[in-house]
Amino acid sequence: MSITFLGPLSSGGEKLPFYSFQVPAGFPSPAADHIEKHISLDELFNIRAPHVYLVKIEGDSMQGAGIYGGDLVIVDRSVYAEHGDIVIAALNSEPICKRLHMRQHEVILMSENPKYPARHVMEGDELLIWGLVKYSVRSHEKT
Template identity: 65%
Template sequence: MSLDELAEVRAPHVYLAKILGDSMIGAGIFDKDLIVVDRSRTAEHGEIVVAVLNNSEPICKRLFMMGGGVKLQSEDSAYPSKHILEGDNLVIWGVVNYSLRRHGKA
């Protein structure tokens, strides 16, 4: 099976993004990993997403929806969660389906 088949990388609604930083190490996503993001899926509680908050840089976080509120949580306690407040502009770019890590020499 090819990577294209496994991760549907050639589908128009799927893209790759490179992770910068270690805020998601608890989920097994490390600095410089590639993530496979599906824009066609609706994000659900507890899923890892790529999001933009208030027109900032895209971030990769775990999505929590509780009691009408929304939180984007890092998977490393050194990084604070982002609680979405009234008036914030949150755009979910997609749901992370896979992460890929290079193990050989660059």
């Protein structure tokens, strides 16, 4: 698995309508009178904050967590990583996206796909946590 840093968004942003009802996966008929307010996705996900950035995921090692190759993840570098968090990190200068497991003095970077083994952080390894994955965005467009 590899990742591509996309960085922060440029200034600006369009506000989109937010409907106040839940949409079933059938044949909804949204009407203009159900619009509660207009929201901005960058405001909703706090993307414009200086400590938040976007990363494009490549590979399938995190599919069990719902993160697939081609997905964009929204990463917050201002939050301290804890056991169970999904992180963007560098292990010995290799950028990765994994679930962080910390037990006593042991640190393990876990894939969410049984095809990939856990990566134990050993003495002498360099692990840098670049941020926590807060959200993921996936395109459902046919390619």
